[in-house]
Amino acid sequence: RKEVEQDPGPFNVPEGATVAFNCTYSNSASQSFFWYRQDCRKEPKLLMSVYSSGNEDGRFTAQLNRASQYISLLIRDSKLSDSATYLCVVTRLAAYKYIFGTGTRLKVLA
Amino acid sequence: GAVVSQHPSRVICKSGTSVKIECRSLDFQATTMFWYRQFPKQSLMLMATSNEGSKATYEQGVEKDKFLINHASLTLSTLTVTSAHPEDSSFYICSALTLFSYNEQFFGPGTRLTVL
Numbered sequence: 001r002k003e004v005e006q007d008p009g010p011f012n013v014p015e016g017a018t019v020a021f022n023c024t025y026s027n028s029a030s031q032s033f034f035w036y037r038q039d040c041r042k043e044p045k046l047l048m049s050v051y052s053s054g055n056e057d058g059r060f061t062a063q064l065n066r067a068s069q070y071i072s073l074l075i076r077d078s079k080l081s082d083s084a085t086y087l088c089v090v091t092r093l094a095a096y097k098y099i100f101g102t103g104t105r106l107k108v109l110a
Numbered sequence: 111g112a113v114v115s116q117h118p119s120r121v122i123c124k125s126g127t128s129v130k131i132e133c134r135s136l137d138f139q140a141t142t143m144f145w146y147r148q149f150p151k152q153s154l155m156l157m158a159t160s161n162e163g164s165k166a167t168y169e170q171g172v173e174k175d176k177f178l179i180n181h182a183s184l185t186l187s188t189l190t191v192t193s194a195h196p197e198d199s200s201f202y203i204c205s206a207l208t209l210f211s212y213n214e215q216f217f218g219p220g221t222r223l224t225v226l
Contacts, residue, residue, distance in 0.1 A: 032213045043203050043217040044154065087153065091213055096142060098205075098215055102153045 003027055004090050006101035014109050017078050021104045023088030024070045030099075033064055034089040035073050038103065044087055047073075078108045113137055114206050116218035123194055124226055130190045131221045133204030139184035140206035144215060145177075148201040160187045194225040 006023045013019045025033075033050035048055060050062040050071050061074040075082055088101035113136040123129050133143055142161050146154040158179050160166040166179035178190040191198055201222050205215035 034214075041201070041220075041222070043220045045217070046214065049214070096207060096213065097156060097159065098144070098154075100153045100155075 004088055004099050004101040006088050006104045008102055010105035010107050012107045012109055013078055015078055018076045019078055020072060020074045021086055022070055022072050023101050025090045029092055030090045032091040033071050035062055036087040036089055038085045038087055080108050080110060083108045112216040114216050114218040116204055116221050118221060120222045122224045125195055126193055128190055128192045129194055130188055131202055133187045133218050135185045135206045138208045141209055142207040143181060143187040144205045145189050146203045196225045199223055199225045
């Protein structure tokens with residue numbers, strides 16, 4: 001079983017739709033959590049950090065559920081420009097290593 | 111701030127040659143740098159962790175004699191793919207940590223290696 005798992009998708013949604021992705025992690029010692037966005041043939045770019053209290057940045061909301069060991073990303077009012085692969089990242093403080101999920105592909109359709 | 115560059119962005123080479131990829135932190139000193147590899151339609155896989163002035167720590171299954179990492183300064187790490195073969199063709203990405211970014215890694219733009 002992979003340490004960080006995501007549904008690879010693709011999620012095809014119309015413009016304006018709300019879409020949610022989940023990511024599960026297996027190591028309860030995980031400390032930090034991030035969502036990254038990766039466009040084709042480019043490096044990943046930080047979308048947002050994820051905190052236990054949840055956080056929101058414009059149309060994007062991230063939640064962390066430590067008890068169930070998953071994080072989620074909600075995108076409201078999807079734009080064409082949101083089309084990308086969304087990578088869930090988990091890290092353990094002592095190692096400073098990022099463990100990447102396989103990514104979820106999102107395609108927002110006109 | 112926190113910009114990381116990589117050079118070259120793209121390289122095509124013949125099988126058996128060695129290729130060096132540079133990763134530089136442009137406006138900060140990187141305590142630690144990481145090297146990742148990404149095959150098509152797959153996620154980023156950590157290859158090694160590099161600290162300035164010490165030997166790199168390689169992940170399980172990564173051949174340290176094939177992927178040579180040098181981290182000679184706080185702003186530069188290099189990855190040399192020795193005797194490259196077509197199966198080494200991939201997207202190589204570096205990232206860097208600073209003392210001031212709690213756990214957040216800053217990624218370079220990546221290097222696409224094609225071995226013929």
